[in-house]
Amino acid sequence: MLSLPYIRENKDLVIKGLAIRNFPNAEKLIGEVLDTDIKRRALQAELDNTLAESNKLSKEIGNFFKAGEVQKAAIAKEKTGKLKERSKTLNEELNGFENELTELLYQIPNIPNTLVPPGNSEEDNEVVFQDGEVPKLHQGAVPHWELAKKYDIIDFELGNKITGAGFPVYKGKGAKLQRALIAYFLDRNTEAGYTEVQPPLMINEASGLGTGQLPDKEGQMYHVGIDNLYLIPTAEVPVTNFYRDVLLKESDFPICNTAYTPCFRREAGSYGAHVRGLNRLHQFDKVEIVRIEHPDQSYQALDGMVAHVKSILQELKMPYRILRLCGGDLGFTSALTYDFEVFSTAQNRWLEISSVSNFETFQANRLKLRFKNKDGKSQLAHTLNGSSLALPRVLAGLLENYQTENGIKIPEVLQKYTGFDLIS
RNA sequence: GGAGAAAUGGCAGAGUGGUCGAAUGCACUGGUCUUGAAAACCAGCGAGGGUCACACCUCCGGGGGUUCGAAUCCCUCUUUCUCCGCCA
Numbered sequence: 421m422l423s424l425p426y427i428r429e430n431k432d433l434v435i436k437g438l439a440i441r442n443f444p445n446a447e448k449l450i451g452e453v454l455d456t457d458i459k460r461r462a463l464q465a466e467l468d469n470t471l472a473e474s475n476k477l478s479k480e481i482g483n484f485f486k487a488g489e490v491q492k493a494a495i496a497k498e499k500t501g502k503l504k505e506r507s508k509t510l511n512e513e514l515n516g517f518e519n520e521l522t523e524l525l526y527q528i529p530n531i532p533n534t535l536v537p538p539g540n541s542e543e544d545n546e547v548v549f550q551d552g553e554v555p556k557l558h559q560g561a562v563p564h565w566e567l568a569k570k571y572d573i574i575d576f577e578l579g580n581k582i583t584g585a586g587f588p589v590y591k592g593k594g595a596k597l598q599r600a601l602i603a604y605f606l607d608r609n610t611e612a613g614y615t616e617v618q619p620p621l622m623i624n625e626a627s628g629l630g631t632g633q634l635p636d637k638e639g640q641m642y643h644v645g646i647d648n649l650y651l652i653p654t655a656e657v658p659v660t661n662f663y664r665d666v667l668l669k670e671s672d673f674p675i676c677n678t679a680y681t682p683c684f685r686r687e688a689g690s691y692g693a694h695v696r697g698l699n700r701l702h703q704f705d706k707v708e709i710v711r712i713e714h715p716d717q718s719y720q721a722l723d724g725m726v727a728h729v730k731s732i733l734q735e736l737k738m739p740y741r742i743l744r745l746c747g748g749d750l751g752f753t754s755a756l757t758y759d760f761e762v763f764s765t766a767q768n769r770w771l772e773i774s775s776v777s778n779f780e781t782f783q784a785n786r787l788k789l790r791f792k793n794k795d796g797k798s799q800l801a802h803t804l805n806g807s808s809l810a811l812p813r814v815l816a817g818l819l820e821n822y823q824t825e826n827g828i829k830i831p832e833v834l835q836k837y838t839g840f841d842l843i844s
Numbered sequence: 845g846g847a848g849a850a851a852u853g854g855c856a857g858a859g860u861g862g863u864c865g866a867a868u869g870c871a872c873u874g875g876u877c878u879u880g881a882a883a884a885c886c887a888g889c890g891a892g893g894g895u896c897a898c899a900c901c902u903c904c905g906g907g908g909g910u911u912c913g914a915a916u917c918c919c920u921c922u923u924u925c926u927c928c929g930c931c932a
Contacts, residue, residue: 464894468901475901478913482862485912497912504912667854667891669872792854796873798891 421525421632423785423800424457437531440538440747453524460517467510474503526635530782532747533719533756539746545759546746549730552739554763555821563766564819565697567828568594571843576697586687586695586702593843597818597830598705598811600837602680605707605732605808612728614678614709619658621681622649627661630787632753642684651684655708656805660783663712667798668791674721675712678808680705698812699771705811711804712789715781718802719756722778725806726758729774732808735833738817739763741770755780760809762817771813776806 427434431450438446477500484493537546568574573594579587590598610616628634628650633641642651652658659677668675683706687695698704709728713721726742733740745757760774781800784790790798822829827844835841 461894464901468894471902472900474912479862481912485862493912500912669854792872796889 421782421786422528422531423781424453424521424525426781427453427528428457434528434531438529440532440536441529441750442538442540442748443529449524449527453521453528456517456521456524460514460521463510463514463517467507467514470503470507470510474500474507477503529752530750530755530779532750533778535744535756536750537744537746538748540748541746542749544746545743545749548742548744548758550741551730552733552737552763554739554765557765557821557823558825560825561766561820561823563697563764564816567819567823568697571828573597573843574698584702586700588698588701593838593840596838596840597834597843598815600834601811601814602705602707603837604834606678606680608732608735609678609707609709609728609808614676617659617662617677617679619652619655619662619679619681621652621658621684623652623657623661624649627657627664630661630664631657631783632786633657636752639688640686642686652681653685654683654706654805654807655679655681656710659708659710660712660803660805661787663789663801663803664787666789668712668789668801670714670791670793672791673712673714673717673801677710678707679710680707682706698816701812706807707809707811709806709808713802713804714791715799715802718778718780718804721802722756722758722776722804725776725804725808729760729776729806729808733760733762736814736818736831738814738821739765740773751775751777753777753779753782755782758806762813762821764813764817764820766820766823767816771817772810773813773817774807774809777804779803779805 422434427450431454435446435450438450477496481493481496481500484490484496537544539545562570565574565576568576571593573591575589575591576585578589579585582589606616622644625634625648628638628641633650633653638650641653643649644651658681659679662677663675682703684703685701687700687702709725711721711725730742740760740762743759743761745751745754745759750757754777757775757777759772760776761770761772763769764771780802783803784800787803789801789803791801793799818831819828822831827842830838830841830843
């Protein structure tokens with residue numbers, strides 16, 4: 421959520437920024453926020469004065485009792501009674517405005533970075549980099565779901581039986597390959613300076629609010645009603661929430677974590693050809709990188725994360741490209757996002773395998789994640805995260821691009837993890 | 845699941861109805877001393893709101909209550925610890 425002082429001081433910038441996102445009625449909404457804020461502050465001042473007077477009287481009463489002046493104490497007591505009623509009313513009104521304000525602020529997405537191109541949809545995303553050769557596949561090359569069946573490495577029907585659609589069972593060399601990818605990603609990340617962590621796979625409400633999944637997107641998470649917990653949709657949520665309500669020192673930066681976790685997403689409302697096979701699942705594995713940065717350093721950090729993910733894809737020798745998301749495609753909480761896509765040769769389409777974002781202070785504000793700056797004041801930190809990488813689509817791309825007539829080859833960097841170089 | 849104890853500033857830890865936003869120690873920041881560092885000494889040092897700046901207000905796990913007045917008393921929730929039971 422944007423901070424009120426920021427909106428107050430940068431009204432025009434905020435409205436302009438929201439326009440890049442095609443956010444409707446920005447001007448009206450921001451106007452409402454500022455109006456409510458003014459009302460809130462006026463009421464706050466009045467309440468403060470009432471309380472100040474009441475506090476003063478209380479002290480006097482104490483002194484009267486000590487001096488044995490019971491009469492005077494009784495008179496003062498009567499006065500405080502009235503003040504108390506007044507402050508109660510004021511407090512209720514104030515709460516009303518505060519709730520209204522919070523609700524308004526929850527509706528406002530992050531302000532896009534100046535690099536973000538305007539646009540409505542995927543088509544307006546900017547391709548900023550592309551590399552890797554699209555392999556020429558043999559006659560009879562097939563999409564991964566057919567390969568999965570042919571070599572018996574992923575069993576979608578079995579998952580249907582046990583749980584439902586979107587919960588595949590990995591078998592044999594398929595399971596091993598998946599484990600190899602996870603180990604490889606984690607190793608690459610820790611080599612790059614990220615600390616490996618294993619967070620809980622369920623989060624409470626406060627954590628969901630902290631990173632912005634709640635209150636609006638609760639329908640996208642699985643909810644364990646009896647304990648009021650949510651299954652994590654990404655490791656970003658528990659790992660970023662490590663730093664909720666934390667006051668850092670400047671010397672703590674940079675904070676770099678990496679975590680492998682399964683991710684759970686309800687994906688309500690997505691059906692059709694694009695969700696076949698591994699393209700869209702309810703449970704999938706992902707290795708995530710999360711950083712907490714000094715605001716002056718966060719964009720450098722973002723570039724570093726992009727370069728890091730890039731280096732992994734180079735090693736895997738996969739055709740990929742990097743997109744800078746346009747305003748219309750940008751996530752609610754993000755200021756700048758780079759998506760990585762691998763080309764799936766057999767499906768003849770690009771598959772998103774990573775999304776690397778800088779949230780600036782948007783999450784930090786809700787998280788109350790701050791640091792003491794050089795002036796000794798507390799200031800909001802910047803949060804960033806990215807996938808490195810999301811397993812199913814990497815696997816899909818890998819199976820499809822590395823298929824030969826004799827079987828599926830294993831990229832060289834993975835062979836020491838798999839212990840085999842061919843699935844046949 | 846049962847029984848008990850506890851939750852206070854970055855950390856540790858006093859405080860059991862009125863000048864307590866809170867002793868003390870550690871950590872941190874500045875200074876003196878030193879070639880430099882350490883040690884020692886001196887000073888400063890919680891968070892949020894509010895103000896041009898003060899004033900002022902709020903916060904001692906969360907919520908509610910008693911009282912003129914609550915860190916302190918009561919209720920409730922959450923969490924932690926100890927003991928018992930169960931168990932990977």
